[in-house]
Amino acid sequence: MIRPDADTLLEIVDLQARVEDKPILKGVNLTIKAGEIHAVMGRNGSGKSTLSKVLAGHPAYTVTGGSVLYRGANLLDLEPEQRARLGLFLGFQYPVEIPGVSNLEFLRVSTNARRGEKGEEELDTFAFEDLVRERLQVVQMDPAFLERSVNEGFSGGEKKRNEILQMALLDPLVAILDETDSGLDIDALRIVAGGVNHLASPDNATLLITHYQRLLDVITPDYVHVMAGGRILRTGGKELALELEDRGYDWVDQELAVLEVV
Amino acid sequence: MVAAMSNSASNSAALAASSWVTNFLERLPAPAGELEAVQWRGREALSRQPLPTRRQEDWRFTDLAPLTALTPALAAAGEQGSWPAPAAGAVRLWLDAPGDPLAGQSLPAGLSLLDADEVQQALGHTLAACNCEQHWPVELNQASAPRVLALRVSAVVAPTLELVSQAAGDDVMRPVRVLLLLEEKASLELLQVQLGSGSSLTSLVIEAHLGRESTLRHGLLALGEGPACFFGHLAVEQEPRSLLESVWASHGWALSRFEPRVVQADGEATTSLKALQLADGQQLADTHSRVEFRGPEGQLDQLHKAIADDRGRSVFNGAVKVPRAAQRTNASQLSRNLLLSNQARIDTKPELEIVADDVRCAHGATVSRLQTDELFYLQSRGLSAAVAAGLLKRGFCEEVLRALPAAAAPWRPLQRLLGET
Numbered sequence: 001m002i003r004p005d006a007d008t009l010l011e012i013v014d015l016q017a018r019v020e021d022k023p024i025l026k027g028v029n030l031t032i033k034a035g036e037i038h039a040v041m042g043r044n045g046s047g048k049s050t051l052s053k054v055l056a057g058h059p060a061y062t063v064t065g066g067s068v069l070y071r072g073a074n075l076l077d078l079e080p081e082q083r084a085r086l087g088l089f090l091g092f093q094y095p096v097e098i099p100g101v102s103n104l105e106f107l108r109v110s111t112n113a114r115r116g117e118k119g120e121e122e123l124d125t126f127a128f129e130d131l132v133r134e135r136l137q138v139v140q141m142d143p144a145f146l147e148r149s150v151n152e153g154f155s156g157g158e159k160k161r162n163e164i165l166q167m168a169l170l171d172p173l174v175a176i177l178d179e180t181d182s183g184l185d186i187d188a189l190r191i192v193a194g195g196v197n198h199l200a201s202p203d204n205a206t207l208l209i210t211h212y213q214r215l216l217d218v219i220t221p222d223y224v225h226v227m228a229g230g231r232i233l234r235t236g237g238k239e240l241a242l243e244l245e246d247r248g249y250d251w252v253d254q255e256l257a258v259l260e261v262v
Numbered sequence: 263m264v265a266a267m268s269n270s271a272s273n274s275a276a277l278a279a280s281s282w283v284t285n286f287l288e289r290l291p292a293p294a295g296e297l298e299a300v301q302w303r304g305r306e307a308l309s310r311q312p313l314p315t316r317r318q319e320d321w322r323f324t325d326l327a328p329l330t331a332l333t334p335a336l337a338a339a340g341e342q343g344s345w346p347a348p349a350a351g352a353v354r355l356w357l358d359a360p361g362d363p364l365a366g367q368s369l370p371a372g373l374s375l376l377d378a379d380e381v382q383q384a385l386g387h388t389l390a391a392c393n394c395e396q397h398w399p400v401e402l403n404q405a406s407a408p409r410v411l412a413l414r415v416s417a418v419v420a421p422t423l424e425l426v427s428q429a430a431g432d433d434v435m436r437p438v439r440v441l442l443l444l445e446e447k448a449s450l451e452l453l454q455v456q457l458g459s460g461s462s463l464t465s466l467v468i469e470a471h472l473g474r475e476s477t478l479r480h481g482l483l484a485l486g487e488g489p490a491c492f493f494g495h496l497a498v499e500q501e502p503r504s505l506l507e508s509v510w511a512s513h514g515w516a517l518s519r520f521e522p523r524v525v526q527a528d529g530e531a532t533t534s535l536k537a538l539q540l541a542d543g544q545q546l547a548d549t550h551s552r553v554e555f556r557g558p559e560g561q562l563d564q565l566h567k568a569i570a571d572d573r574g575r576s577v578f579n580g581a582v583k584v585p586r587a588a589q590r591t592n593a594s595q596l597s598r599n600l601l602l603s604n605q606a607r608i609d610t611k612p613e614l615e616i617v618a619d620d621v622r623c624a625h626g627a628t629v630s631r632l633q634t635d636e637l638f639y640l641q642s643r644g645l646s647a648a649v650a651a652g653l654l655k656r657g658f659c660e661e662v663l664r665a666l667p668a669a670a671a672p673w674r675p676l677q678r679l680l681g682e683t
Contacts, residue, residue, distance in 0.1 A: 081645055095639070
């Protein structure tokens with residue numbers, strides 16, 4: 001939902017970052033306002049996953065230039081956990097398995113960390129169980145998953161649903177979903193997309209990182225950005241995604257070649 | 263010149279070792295009671311072979327300085343600590359009770375005490391079968407233990423038997439000796455809680471003979487603090503189709519050494535060994551295990567986990583012997599270690615001796631820090647780096663701790679091991 005008077009939640013200006021000695025992001029510009037759904041598309045290696053990790057504060061990436069304002073404050077100064085508490089959420093492409101750590105306990109600790117930041121009271125075990133059971137319905141997840149270790153032995157679809165469950169509990173202002181559609185069959189994709197649609201509101205925003213058009217059949221973006229060579233090359237509406245579907249990424253490569261010559 | 267110096271240094275170390283043992287033996291009361299003969303034997307052995315030295319392969323990484331800093335003497339009856347009530351379905355025996363630990367307690371059905379003749383016959387039998395009757399920590403126990411808890415398990419024992427012993431206070435020595443004879447198809451779950459504080463010494467020897475198709479589930483929770491030291495030795499002889507599940511968790515001892523020794527007398531038995539040892543401060547935690555298959559089709563599943571932090575040091579040596587007679591043995595051993603500081607140290611060594619040709623023996627060892635990706639995942643959900651690290655540590659421990667007998671729960675093993683109480 002595009003509203004000209006909406007608050008700006010995230011403002012990325014000329015963002016540059018590298019991993020080890022390799023520059024990956026070479027000047028990303030992107031502004032996200034409340035209520036909007038953005039999709040970033042691109043080939044493997046275009047820098048779209050790096051963008052999501054840099055925004056969440058992954059220690060392997062070094063920002064070498066540019067700025068990111070999150071609700072007017074410098075996001076890059078904050079530790080990953082502070083970003084999360086302030087309402088930035090990253091849904092992982094490959095959710096991490098953590099043997100021995102109960103999913104329920106993990107969800108409770110993280111939910112309370114976010115609630116504390118919002119000035120809400122912490123939930124005890126019982127109150128949290130009530131909340132989590134209600135939110136489980138958003139992703140149609142079996143409560144049995146709560147008793148297991150975080151993501152351990154979960155199928156690909158179960159892991160992604162667990163990510164959306166976390167999103168439902170953490171109530172983020174900006175949710176970045178990194179290839180949430182990868183590895184999902186069509187039913188799981190519908191459930192995950194249903195969850196994302198359910199959680200989208202005029203007050204928050206969603207940034208979908210995706211490879212394929214099919215996610216955008218079930219979640220309608222307000223903006224589609226095409227990324228290549230560490231930059232956003234083109235921005236349009238959802239018709240841009242359809243164009244990519246039709247024409248493939250070759251024309252993007254040609255535009256990039258022109259750009260890099262210049 | 264250098265050689266002469268190192269000679270004189272090792273001479274003086276040998277002298278110090280023998281004087282520590284001499285002084286220790288002098289502090290012991292005259293041999294007496296049901297184990298008088300064993301005490302004589304142990305004392306003679308100790309005076310012949312004072313302390314192990316680091317020139318012995320088995321003791322290479324084990325510095326006994328924390329032990330020789332102690333001046334332990336046998337203590338009279340102990341005092342009960344402020345312990346949690348036993349779990350429902352558990353029968354607790356306090357081994358340091360004044361007089362008879364069994365006074366006022368009736369043993370659960372399926373358990374009975376061995377009489378003096380039976381003890382005489384059976385005591386040391388399994389130690390001999392495991393080739394460890396002359397092992398130093400065993401002789402230390404034999405020299406000092408005033409009594410043995412000797413039990414016959416003749417049926418499936420429903421309640422968990424819980425044995426608690428505490429070496430509290432300075433210069434206290436607490437030797438505990440247990441003998442278990444499991445008859446055919448009998449089954450017992452045993453939880454041992456060993457607590458140590460002050461400059462105390464705990465010495466534990468457990469012998470168990472597992473008859474055909476019998477089951478022993480053994481949990482040992484060893485919690486020390488300060489300069490307290492712990493030596494534990496578990497010798498088990500398994501008949502075919504018996505099952506041994508042993509879980510051991512320790513933390514807090516200046517020096518701890520645990521030695522599970524298992525012999526599958528004719529193979530065809532199942533052995534599961536799980537251990538978790540934590541070493542921080544200047545602590546040294548050492549496990550030397552040995553499993554020997556003397557017949558075909560035996561199974562071993564062994565997991566040894568350790569966390570070393572600060573200047574702590576963890577040692578694991580896991581010997582598995584598969585002679586020609588042990589065809590179709592299926593053994594796996596995994597040593598997983600977390601190294602949390604630059605000054606901590608982990609020494610881990612699988613020692614597989616496989617002669618039989620038709621066997622499956624897998625082993626592996628990993629030493630790592632906390633995984634960056636796991637930490638980041640938790641941080642990206644709002645957990646501080648410290649809370650995330652704590653959660654990962656707990657997860658690492660849980661894999662072993664959840665295998666402890668349920669009766670361990672009131673002791674809150676995880677919180678105690680991580681020093682959260």
